[in-house]
Amino acid sequence: MTNARKERYSIAYFLCPAYDALIGSHREPSMYRKFTFGEYRSQVQEDVKKTGHKIGLPRFLY
Known part of the structure; x- marks a missing residue:
């Protein structure tokens, strides 16, 4: 909500x-x-190298 x-x-x-x-x-x-935040950062870097963009949280779904 904004004011x-x-x-x-x-x-x-x-x-x-x-x-x-x-x-x-x-x-x-x-x-x-x-x-861990380190796992997240590593995964983001790997995704960008492989696909050219950040995939993010879906990588950590059960």
Whole structure:
């Protein structure tokens, strides 16, 4: 929801977590397996080399 009368700033403080930071859902069952940020970054780099674009989270679906 936005407020047309009040300016808002968004800051991405989570931009680059540690490579061993575990990423996962608190809700069970989860659609995605847990993975580290390092795994995610490596997968993105591999996808870009192979396909020319980022595939992203679908790589981590169960």
